[in-house]
Amino acid sequence: MAIVELRQVSKRYPGAEQLAVDDFNLVTKDGEFIVLVGPSGCGKTTTMRMIAGLDRHTHGQILINGRDVSGVPAKDRDIAMVFQSYALYPHMTVRENMGFSLRLKRYGKTDISKRVNETAAILGIEKLLDRRPKDLSGGQQQRVALGRAIVRQPQVFLMDEPLSNLDAKLRVDMRAEIVKLHHQLGVTTFYVTHDQIEAMTMGQRIAVMRDGVIQQLDPPNSLYKKPVNVFVAGFIGTPSMNFLAAIVDGNRVSGKGFSLLLDDAKHSAIGERAEVLVGIRPEHLHSATAGALDLKFTGAIEVVEPVGSFTMIQVRVGDTVLTAQIGSSEPAKIGDPVVLTCQSNQIYLFDPRTDLALSGIDGQSETH
Ligand SMILES: Nc1ncnc2c1ncn2[C@@H]1O[C@H](COP(=O)(O)OP(=O)(O)O)[C@@H](O)[C@H]1O
Ligand SMILES: [Mg+2]
Incomplete structure (x- = not known):
């Protein structure tokens, strides 16, 4: 579990005039579920990639449990990411996909098998363990992608529009499932979406972003009742x-x-x-x-x-x-x-x- 802090974090891509992320400040509580929401291009993915260590911030500090991780490479940050594209390895079974990161970390066979089985049980995908990704539906693939992240028992989950490829009904089901999982696992989570209903139903606190800038960071009810400006007022609520x-x-x-x-x-x-x-x-x-x-x-x-x-x-x-x-x-x-x-x-x-x-x-x- 972890407290993640972003202090005055900014990002300018090489050659870009505008900052992709501009003076981002946020301190999570331990085990909190934070949602970043805003229109396409507002800097959500860039923020996630900086937390993950996949992109370097241009200014500011990122701390995990009080330690500045700026110089720490992605693989050593103990963070698991789930993306919109499931990016499962097509030639591996579900079991192998889920155990892959543990194998890289040189876990023993018994340990890997135990963790994979436990995670599969949490997600209700035990019956799929010997299938390959091409023999799974979109929803099942997304569940495996989640499983691959959960099996690592990371300090932090980063989920970037993980449900965008699913049809509407499945999206609603999966969103409830992710909230339940979070309740069960208690891992600090950053969740990105451009869908304000997803944001409102999932986030304990929601950062509404526009042009790289956090407009408001508040629990759902405050965003609805006390939006700080016209943008947030128009964005939240449907x-x-x-x-x-x-x-x-x-x-x-x-x-x-x-x-x-x-x-x-x-x-x-x-x-x-x-x-x-x-x-x-x-x-x-x-x-x-x-x-x-x-x-x-x-x-x-x-x-x-x-x-x-x-x-x-x-x-x-x-x-x-x-x-x-x-x-x-x-x-x-x-x-x-x-x-x-x-x-x-x-x-x-x-x-x-x-x-x-x-x-x-x-x-x-x-x-x-
Ligand atoms: N690799 C990159 N190089 C240059 N500009 C980028 C790159 N990735 C994203 N951007 C720009 O940074 C801004 C924020 O993008 P992004 O973080 O992907 O937004 P979001 O995830 O909210 O849609 C956009 O203006 C986008 O065009
Ligand atoms: Mg994005």
Whole structure:
């Protein structure tokens, strides 16, 4: 088990103008499950490769249990990686694939066999041990790839989009399985994904990255309730948060087609600003009958997407389109007029000039 620390770690690839990773700071707890999430090209893989020792960082320090491992080659870092491509050896059986790294380390036959069998039992792949990779499904291959990492009993697991090649159903199953495994083994893990649902469901803490920079490092619930900026607010949550430009007049903010009274906490969070960006998550918008509501949006339905347990609608309000999640039994047809409302304490506020959050839905955002 291990505590991994990245101190002001940066990486510039030779000839590149921009840093691929820029001032990355993170200290894990022992046995923590950390997720790195962000759009393609934001520096997730580069960060993992630096922790693994496959790429050298240009600046900063990487420590494992307090020891600077900068000069330590990958093979001596006691870290096991699982990649998107399973990279199993095609000519070896599952048993040989799983035992290979132990053989390199000159473990005895009995030891290897014992560890491989134990790991196979954990993963439920005992019956596959004598097959070759070509005779396995994608999900089985991914399990073997995990097994190859687990069998080494490393201090740290690095998993870089390990489920991306699996179909949607299998991905959901495997993600639960990896969480269970982590619970069982308690090994410090870095898990990379570009899928925010995977990040939210798996991570104890999640680092949301953009252009090489950590935007926010927090548990899932904080990312959802108190995103630090517009990027994180739009990235976490599906479908994305709705954003509406508004002007401030005392404790009232108004935009095209809507106006709402702020409570004291939100009002004081705005300070002297004359303009704000209002954020509302689709799941917080409800259809309502027009009446004495303070906050309401009146528009026409443009898109209807029944999902089963609920229905997603897109509603044109003036020159913006709002996404809302309504009950599956509520009637909704393209062209229907609709009134949407939202509780005023479920409104997020941002500064349109800096994109920084002024208020989350549990009150004021911490400034990071
Ligand atoms: N070997 C490399 N040489 C030069 N640039 C690279 C190399 N690998 C990645 N990059 C660049 O570094 C940035 C981060 O890439 P990467 O870490 O692979 O992102 P992610 O895994 O989040 O998609 C990107 O702009 C990418 O083009
Ligand atoms: Mg990558």
